[in-house]
Amino acid sequence: MSFTVWLDEVKEAAPNSIDRRITGVTVTARGLGATVPKEATLAARQLVKTFRNDPKRMARGRGEAVPITPSDLRKMNTADRTRAPKSESRRQRTRAVPELARLRDRAINTLRFAVAGRNEEMSALDDPYIKLVSEGLEVHVPSVRGRPPRDVAVASGEHPDTCPVRCWLAWQQAKLAAGAAPGGPAFLPVDQWGHLGTVRLAPDSCGRAMTRAAEQAGLEARITGYSGRRGVVTTGRKKGERAEKLRAQGGWSAKSAVFWGYVDDDEKWEDAATDGNGL
Template identity: 50%
Template structure:
């Protein structure tokens, strides 16, 4: 019996001719356009938000590495880093992170980027243990905790020595004192913070289409938590005369020239709370809500508080803070003879 030989095709498979390739390419394009047309509007908007977060993550990464990457660099390393950043910096819920991975992947592929399966598999592998954590699952189900004066004191006591410590304390106290969003704190300019008799006149620039405003940040009674003193000490130590008010500092103590991003400001606040051993995790919004609550409890008028925070007169978020601050003011069950 003769030995069996492997099958040998008589001819090699023919390569696609140019006309066939053109038809296939046209079909691919038509398929993408059709899928885009039938995709719900909310999904498209969500993907746009996901890509904006991806861009914010790249800015954050560039601050730490000193080397910006292209947004089209969607790799195993960048996607896993994105998951970690969303978890530790943005304090996002696992379900939200899962959606962000999809949004970035779909958007990148629509731009012609070849996103490997290894990259998405690795990202979801990094996400898997987060989905088993009850505390992380509960994220996003409530408002950010409002910072209190006691917590600010604890953060001040735990602030590190050196230039970074001075910056961190000035940043979170300024955020509290001006009732500012993290994006507004990040956009502050040194020359727009003027020292006057009773404190600071602070020009809050327009951010994300919101109107600019001027706020007054008064001297505090406690030197440890006084935003005016903290700003003056930081400004002098950093030698600031113009440009971004708050800037990155390298591990070697080198002061950057660009301003911090909004996420960078949020990270500094969360890291300060963690360093102080607080039982709650404060975020950038905690300073804003904390000011409104504290000012109201101190008897400040609603219109004065709104002028500081920049809330609209009919803002349900603002009135929610006011109601929370007033919860124990003349409570219905108080002094009724019980």
């Protein structure tokens, strides 16, 4: 309980962020063998519920990430990747994003969309987890934060710029040519000069790859790593995909409030109760 109060009063975290931190701490502690009473977790979540009734606390958050579509991905993957200098920066000339970084971001963003991957999952992927088959890719998404692993089938796309198979192969070829060790992390850092790093790309950096590409494509909506996960649900439901199929793709549980919240938000105007009732 004191941890929850500290996050609220000292860190001034948004209620949704506090809820995620409670889950993370609980799962990590239990994974290390510590005992976390269910009563303590329940009391903390009850307190967070009261926070959600406070508009000022809810305003701390940056707002919910919007879903992206395949069309958005094409804009992101084909946008001009030069960076103009910031007004406060001493650097006065534009700088092009290294080609190696561009190929990596394309691979991250398209593969994330295809497997409905979380930042931590994209960071934890290794080359052997991504297997090329005749139909596309078979991706083993590893367990992170106590969540069960899952195996996801990724079909080849219709468009070269958003095909997760072609984007992955292009990055893989470029990465190995740049000196990456075979069988290592799927995604590695690339510095501003195009030099490839050796330590796996951090989860936050995997998320920034999508945000950065969206900004360079001129997308005005707030796009984050979770936009890909939500986009899978939105586009899948519009195509008539079954809910259980989409849940399996992204590793959501049958009772996941987040998953069903995405479904409800995206379908709230379908067959609205007041539609056509003579008002």
